Amino acid sequence: QVQLVESGGGLVQAGGSLTLSCVASGRTFSYSAMGWFRQAPGKERQFVATISWSGGSTSHRDYADSVKGRFTISRDNAKNTLYLQKNSLKPEDTAVYYCAARAAGTMMSRVDHKYAYWGQGTQVTVSS
Numbered sequence: 001q002v003q004l005v006e007s008g009g010g011l012v013q014a015g016g017s018l019t020l021s022c023v024a025s026g027r028t029f030s031y032s033a034m035g036w037f038r039q040a041p042g043k044e045r046q047f048v049a050t051i052s053w054s055g056g057s058t059s060h061r062d063y064a065d066s067v068k069g070r071f072t073i074s075r076d077n078a079k080n081t082l083y084l085q086k087n088s089l090k091p092e093d094t095a096v097y098y099c100a101a102r103a104a105g106t107m108m109s110r111v112d113h114k115y116a117y118w119g120q121g122t123q124v125t126v127s128s
Contacts, residue, residue: 002026002117004099009122016089016126022082022099022119029053029117030077031104036084037112038095039121048097049073049084050108062108067093089126096121 008020020036035050051073052060061073072085082099100115109115 004101004117004119006097006099006119006122009097009124011125011127012089014089014091014126014128017085017087018089018124019086020084020097020099020122020124022084024080024082024101024117028077029080029082029101029104033102033106033108034075034082035100035102035109035115036073036082036097037100038093038097038124040092040095043095045098045112046095047110047112050110051075051082052108053077060108062110064110086124089124091126091128094124094126096123 003025006022012018031053033052036048037045038048039045047064049063055075070088074083098121099119101117103116
């Protein structure tokens, strides 16, 4: 059974930092592009960041304009873990954050329906 489990969410003040983790189990995602999405109350799910299977350079990562320069996506394939380092957090970053994985051999994508596997989400709340 494939599982993606996020952790690291919580309450933080504006300007603060948080690092989210997503541990995959049930199969290896070493050859899968992965991504982070978020959904705020009353809003549609929104792309945050995506990373190629290797994630070895900045060209293998892509970010939404709203988080570029503040968030960093990375992965450790040996640990089957995806990360999202979030700095300079703003109240508008408040949302449930989801990690997602594509099928093996696929490329990065900003489109949520291209992802086959999803975690249950972790809440991030940024107070002003």
